[in-house]
Amino acid sequence: MSGTMSSAAQIAMTEDMNYQQLKDEEIQKLEERLDEYTLPKNVAIIGPPGVGKSSFINSVIASFSSKCWRERTKVGFFDGGGDQVTHHLIKITKEEYLDSERQKGYPYPTLIDMNGFDDESSEKIKELLRYVLFGLVPHEHKLLDAINIYTDGGIKGMREAYLSKKETLKVDCLIFVASSASVLPLNLMEAVKQVALKEDRVIPVFGVLTKEDKCNNLEESVSKKKEFCSKLGLPENRFLLCTNYCDDYDKNKGQSRWNRVYPELDVPALSFMRQVCDVGIKVLQNNATLEGPKTVTLQPQQDPRTATDPPPRDPPPPVDNSVINVLAFAFKGLVIAILLYWILTPPFDGQQMVDACAQFEHKSQTMNFSIPGIKNLCDRIGDVTQRQLMTPLMCFVVVIIGMDFVMPQIIRMLHRLGI
Numbered sequence: 267m268s269g270t271m272s273s274a275a276q277i278a279m280t281e282d283m284n285y286q287q288l289k290d291e292e293i294q295k296l297e298e299r300l301d302e303y304t305l306p307k308n309v310a311i312i313g314p315p316g317v318g319k320s321s322f323i324n325s326v327i328a329s330f331s332s333k334c335w336r337e338r339t340k341v342g343f344f345d346g347g348g349d350q351v352t353h354h355l356i357k358i359t360k361e362e363y364l365d366s367e368r369q370k371g372y373p374y375p376t377l378i379d380m381n382g383f384d385d386e387s388s389e390k391i392k393e394l395l396r397y398v399l400f401g402l403v404p405h406e407h408k409l410l411d412a413i414n415i416y417t418d419g420g421i422k423g424m425r426e427a428y429l430s431k432k433e434t435l436k437v438d439c440l441i442f443v444a445s446s447a448s449v450l451p452l453n454l455m456e457a458v459k460q461v462a463l464k465e466d467r468v469i470p471v472f473g474v475l476t477k478e479d480k481c482n483n484l485e486e487s488v489s490k491k492k493e494f495c496s497k498l499g500l501p502e503n504r505f506l507l508c509t510n511y512c513d514d515y516d517k518n519k520g521q522s523r524w525n526r527v528y529p530e531l532d533v534p535a536l537s538f539m540r541q542v543c544d545v546g547i548k549v550l551q552n553n554a555t556l557e558g559p560k561t562v563t564l565q566p567q568q569d570p571r572t573a574t575d576p577p578p579r580d581p582p583p584p585v586d587n588s589v590i591n592v593l594a595f596a597f598k599g600l601v602i603a604i605l606l607y608w609i610l611t612p613p614f615d616g617q618q619m620v621d622a623c624a625q626f627e628h629k630s631q632t633m634n635f636s637i638p639g640i641k642n643l644c645d646r647i648g649d650v651t652q653r654q655l656m657t658p659l660m661c662f663v664v665v666i667i668g669m670d671f672v673m674p675q676i677i678r679m680l681h682r683l684g685i
């Protein structure tokens with residue numbers, strides 16, 4: 267009996283050593299990839315609550331480590347009703363999560379964890395996702411605030427609140443996480459597809475199905491993987507089916523993750539992260555701006571408490587806002603010009619004044635006399651009757667309208683430059 271146990275333990279040890287060797291090789295391969303560039307990628311992790319996003323981030327971080335798993339982002343923080351209590355966007359940089367100084371020399375990715383995206387494809391969710399992808403949602407920002415802004419002011423309110431924010435965390439890559447043990451969040455997947463893949467700035471999307479250990483039916487997990495990948499357009503190299511570091515896995519192993527790493531979980535995670543960190547997998551049209559005409563299609567505001575989301579559908583054709591904008595500016599200019607002209611019109615008949623001055627001129631010449639006050643007035647008759655005011659008035663209107671047009675672009679440029 268003792269002989270059997272020791273050989274079982276030996277097999278387990280050999281397996282561990284093999285996995286450890288594979289892990290070392292995977293880290294080396296990953297670092298060769300990371301050596302090809304200098305700035306860490308910003309990698310956002312999105313998915314509905316409870317699917318294992320935070321656990322996945324902690325698992326990835328453990329896979330980078332040679333010591334032990336450590337909690338870097340909070341897992342499973344739900345209140346009594348099942349709702350997640352925290353809705354913050356959390357950024358975790360390599361300086362915060364790497365143990366070794368040697369590794370800190372490589373651009374290991376910045377991981378972005380967030381809660382607040384339910385399984386919806388509403389305009390509200392898509393709009394919030396745009397702000398996340400464009401880096402307008404800063405570290406520790408409460409995503410629930412965005413939902414409240416939407417409730418009070420609709421999409422317009424959200425745009426006023428977020429478009430003026432400084433760009434701090436522009437996302438280079440998105441990992442969509444779902445659970446292999448639950449129903450796929452098809453609405454949120456549709457929203458991600460539309461915003462990340464179909465708008466001007468195209469973000470590389472990766473997919474992770476967690477909780478492989480809970481999935482006891484192989485056929486089901488295969489068909490789930492197929493649906494997940496085809497819905498998000500994921501090729502094999504952009505997909506991972508995994509088990510995260512979690513209580514269930516600890517129980518199964520009879521060990522605890524805070525004392526060690528599990529190389530058998532690390533190897534697939536590392537191999538996946540090597541794809542995520544590949545310099546060649548990058549954003550298309552990275553400089554496209556959010557306010558471009560194609561990116562936002564304003565829709566009539568719904569009451570978000572009663573609104574039920576329509577089934578996923580293709581986005582409506584983009585509206586070319588530029589012609590509408592120019593017409594709106596022209597109309598505004600016209601209204602200002604008419605108002606100013608009306609305000610500045612003197613409260614007397616200008617033509618009578620011109621006639622009176624002509625008579626005064628004639629008489630003062632023939633009778634050889636002059637009244638300085640009246641002469642001055644008649645010399646500036648154009649100013650008084652406003653005729654010569656038209657050119658400066660028009661210039662004034664053009665400048666005001668021009669500033670309306672140019673100032674928001676200057677402000678956004680200053681924000682981007684970090685001023």
Ligand SMILES: Nc1nc2c(ncn2[C@@H]2O[C@H](COP(=O)(O)OP(=O)(O)O)[C@@H](O)[C@H]2O)c(=O)[nH]1
Pocket residue numbers: 313314315316317318319320321322340341342343350476477478479480508509510511512513514515
């Ligand atoms: N069995 C198992 N449980 C997991 C796995 N990943 C996460 N969990 C558990 O699922 C729950 C929710 O995980 P969490 O990471 O907080 O999900 P999030 O809301 O998407 O961030 C926690 O109780 C985790 O321990 C996994 O791969 N297998």
Ligand SMILES: [Mg+2]
Pocket residue numbers: 319320321340341342379380381
């Ligand atoms: Mg979480």
